[in-house]
Every structure is written in structure tokens, then in C-alpha cells.
Amino acid sequence: MSSSDSINFNKNQTNIDKALSDLSEVYKKSTSPIVLISDGNQTFGNDYEFNASSYNQPVYPIILGDTTVFSDLKIHQLNVNKYAFLKNKFPVETIVVYNGNTPVSSQFTVKRGGTILFSETIKFTKTNNSKVLNFTLPANRVGIAKYTASLSALENEKNKINNTKNFGVEVINQKTKIAIISDFSHPDLGVLKKSIESNEQRTVSFFNPKTILKQINDFQLVIIYQPNNKFKDLYNYINKENKNNFVVIGPKTDLKFLNSVSENYQYEITKQEENYQGSLSLNYAPFIVDDIDFESFPPLLSNYGNIKFAIPYQILLKKKIGNVSVNNPLLATTEHNGRREAFLLGENIWQWRLHSYLNTKSFNQFDDFINSLVQYLASNKKRSRLNIEFESFYQGNSNVEIKAQYFDKNYELDTRSELIIKVIDVISKEEQTFPLTLKNNNFTIDLSFLKPSKYSFTISPKGENIVRSGDFEILEYYVEQQFLNANTIKLKQLANNSNGNSYFVAESEAIINDLLNDNRFSIIQKSNKNSLPLVDWKYLLFLIALSLATEWFLRKYNGLI
Structure with missing residues (x-):
């Protein structure tokens, strides 16, 4: 959660649960209804529909997006290990889903380059609308193996982007x-x-x-x-x-x-x-x-x-x-x-x-x-003054973060130096140079803005003849484009579970009246009244006693008593 004077929609992922949880934490000691403006499609994080009771606040979703249901095929999920071992076969699990009323069939294929490694015909109906495919693929070469899984599109299918998913596996020749x-x-x-x-x-x-x-x-x-x-x-x-x-x-x-x-x-x-x-x-x-x-x-x-x-x-x-x-x-x-x-x-x-x-x-x-x-x-590599940490490949919907640590000649952390990274797109040969930012005693940079491609990079401290290099690949995957419709069911369920109400964007003005007329959110003014006497009776009693004693002493002294 962050504050800003403007709103943009250029992020790659959506975590509705985190936003609701953070707001509930901030306003946990008050009654503060939350207005959620969203299409309800969450790409990562805990399921907000079933966490509604933990938000401690009523949630009022305003539903955006197309609510008209079209026939659609999509690869809902693809599970594969990050590593495979040379000359072995590695398992792949794929969940494919159909949203429609008429029976259809589609061809599911997995390709590496132009070669088809796996293919299967799948039939769907309105009731039998999902399939789980389990199969294995060979790991024949050491390095990063890039694959494309796809479902053949229906004749009038509107969203064809979610018919395809790219995935990668790093093939290694030994196991520790x-x-x-x-x-x-x-x-x-x-x-x-x-x-x-x-x-x-x-x-x-x-x-x-x-x-x-x-x-x-x-x-x-x-x-x-x-x-x-x-x-x-x-x-x-x-x-x-x-x-x-x-x-x-x-x-x-x-x-x-x-x-x-x-x-x-x-x-x-x-x-x-x-x-x-x-x-x-x-x-x-x-x-x-x-x-x-x-x-x-x-x-x-x-x-x-x-x-x-x-x-x-x-x-x-x-x-x-x-x-x-x-x-x-x-x-x-x-x-x-x-x-x-x-x-x-x-x-x-x-x-x-x-x-x-x-x-x-x-x-x-x-x-x-x-x-x-x-x-x-487990390694015997010589210690270096410049250490780097990165992944061999990144999914298109994940953060592309590279970390580095730099030490002086006494192997003490040097936070005063400036580290520079030079990134080269191997395909287009485009070169870009960026400084790394010091964060939690590590130098880091987030390269999530780079387009999917193969990259090589070098990192070096300014003014020093020390260089570390590496290669990585960003796989193409646009998670936000996998959704065609607003998820009205989950948003309505969220409203019900949190004692709120849901609205479509055409009804957005009604939410103002509902919130103003809901007695749960009425403004309650509290006041504390403290009554204090003009003169404290203890001091007044002391003053009277003192006056009487003084009068008695003066009368006694003057012989009047």
C-alpha cells in the first residue's frame, strides 16, 4: 500500500488481499468501510474471498470490467519444477478450463522452438469444463529450455492471449x-x-x-x-x-x-x-x-x-x-x-x-x-570482493531483481562505492546502463521494466577494475491479459462475507447514499465534562481558619479577651 497524488495502471500484478489487509491494519481501532474499485481478478497473494472475515471492516466493491460471458478457453495453471536433470524426464501438470455452454474440442500442444513435444485433443462441455493434464518432457541439453504450451482457439473466441503460456526449465547435469x-x-x-x-x-x-x-x-x-x-x-x-x-x-x-x-x-x-x-x-x-x-x-x-x-x-x-x-x-x-x-x-x-x-x-x-x-x-570457488545474485530466467509476471555486495580490500562492506550495471539485449543488441541502489546493505536493481528477451549483463564498481557478469532470460507472460471478464461472483461474495454490499459501475452513486444512511458509520461525537469549583474548598477552609486564628491572637494580644 502506498500513497500518491495520481493513479496509474502500469503494474504487472494485482494483490487485492494485501491492499485490504493493510487498510484493515491501519484502521483496526475504528469503523472504516473500504470501497474497492476493481474487476476482481487477482493474480497473486491469498484469496481475498475467503479472507473477508480477517479484514475487520465492511468492504464495498464497485465492479469494473465486462460482465458479459463469452465462450473462452484458457490455460488456468501450469506447474513445473524450476530445475531438471540432464537425460531425465521432468513432469508437467497443466490445468485447462472452458467457459461456455456448447460442447467444444481443442488441441493442446507443447512446443520447444518449432518442434511439438506433446499433443492431446481435449473435449469440453458446459458441465465437464476443466481438465488436468499430466505428462513428462525430456531434458536433453544443459541450459535454459524454453517451452510454449497452447490451446487451439475457438472460432469466435475473443481473448486468445490466455490460450498460451510460456515456461522455462533450467537443465543441469548434476545434483548436490x-x-x-x-x-x-x-x-x-x-x-x-x-x-x-x-x-x-x-x-x-x-x-x-x-x-x-x-x-x-x-x-x-x-x-x-x-x-x-x-x-x-x-x-x-x-x-x-x-x-x-x-x-x-x-x-x-x-x-x-x-x-x-x-x-x-x-x-x-x-x-x-x-x-x-x-x-x-x-x-x-x-x-x-x-x-x-x-x-x-x-x-x-x-x-x-x-x-x-x-x-x-x-x-x-x-x-x-x-x-x-x-x-x-x-x-x-x-x-x-x-x-x-x-x-x-x-x-x-x-x-x-x-x-x-x-x-x-x-x-x-x-x-x-x-x-x-x-x-x-558445497562449493570451493575462490572468495570475491564483488558477489552477485540473480536467477537464470524470470517469468514475465515476476520481479527481475539482481543483487550485489561489494567489499573493500579488507573484506569489509563498502557502502560508499557506486555500482554500475550494463545490460545488453542479446537479440536486439540494445545496451542500457543503470546504477544499483543500496538497500538493506545490498546493492539492488529491479529490471522488471525490460521486455521479454535474452540478456547479458556486467556489474562493476565505479573506478575499480573488478567485473562480474551473467546471463538471464525474461519469459513472455502477460498475466493481466489472461482475464476477459470481471469476477463478479468473488466480489459479491467478498461483500457478503464482510457485511458490505457490491455495486456495478453504473450504480456507483448509490454507494454514497448507502454509506451516509448506514447507522454503523454514523459520526459519533464524544465529550468529557469536568466540573471544577471556582475556589478549592480546602484552600478556602485553610484561609478561614487562618483568619480566625489571627483575629483571636490580636484580641488576646490587645487584652480584649
């Missing part, structure tokens, strides 16, 4: 395999697996310290959860093979054992426990980290004391007790002799994922954070 090793069960284990496998490029397997040794070479990263002396053989192998690892240290960790198997760090042993919250370190250099409001997360249960490193290390999250942030690591990483390690000094990270969902209504932010850490640990 990660092992989680623990000798007891804990909710943290399931959360780590869930977060890591939210990225289709990664798989997670569970082992105990003994069984992992037989197949440890199959994994690019091992996560060691609260080790004890049962992990001795595993640590001997890790130290011998110089293997990357991620260690979670908590109250159940045998610190004496941990100190005995490493020369790079020592943990202070106090036999006491403490709850620590996390605070993001702004100077963390190895990879880009977004602040997902770590300071609002519940504290982790940890051993009281500090870890001391004998090698260079980077603090990602600092310990925080109450409102006091201390410069001791809660989450730190090291990079020494070609080996990367991470240390999380606390258990119950499962609570962080749940709290992140409460904050954002999504697990994505927390999962992205864990996957950034895993990506860094």
Missing part, C-alpha cells in the same frame, strides 16, 4: 547431495532437510556416524549435528580428506571431544547453558545474506562460553542477549587450506523457520538463507 549425520532425533534435522530440499538441485540423506563412512564420497557436503566421541572416525576422515562440513553445536555436544579433533578452533567449556538470539553481521563477505529479521527470531539454546578460532573466520550472525549484541559468533564460517566449514552454536533452529513463516506467511526467506549457506559450503 548432502548428508546429515546425528546419533539422535531432533526437530532441527527435519527442518534442515526441508529447507535444503526446497531447492530441487539438492537432496538430503540421514545417517548415523558409523553408516556414513561407507558412502561419504557420494556427498558434496556433510552436516554434523551435535557430535560426540561416536564421531571420531568421521572426523578423522574429514580431516584427512579436507572435506567441507557444517557443524551444529548445542547442549548435547561433547565439547571435550570436539576440542580434541580440531586444531583450528577450541570451544570454552563451562558446563552452563544460555539462550542467544542472532544479529546479522553487516561485514560478512563470502556470499550475499539478506536480513530476514533475525533479531525477531526466538533464541537458540547454546553452551555458555565462546569459540576461539586459530584461523581466519567470518561472523555471519553475532550472539545477542536481550538488547545487547556481543561480538561473539552464533553462526560463523571459515575457509582454510581449501576447506570450508560453518559453525552454528545453538539448537532449535526449527523455531526460526516457523517464526519466519509467521513474519512473512512463507518459508521462502528462511529456506533461501539456508540454501545460500549450503551453496557456499
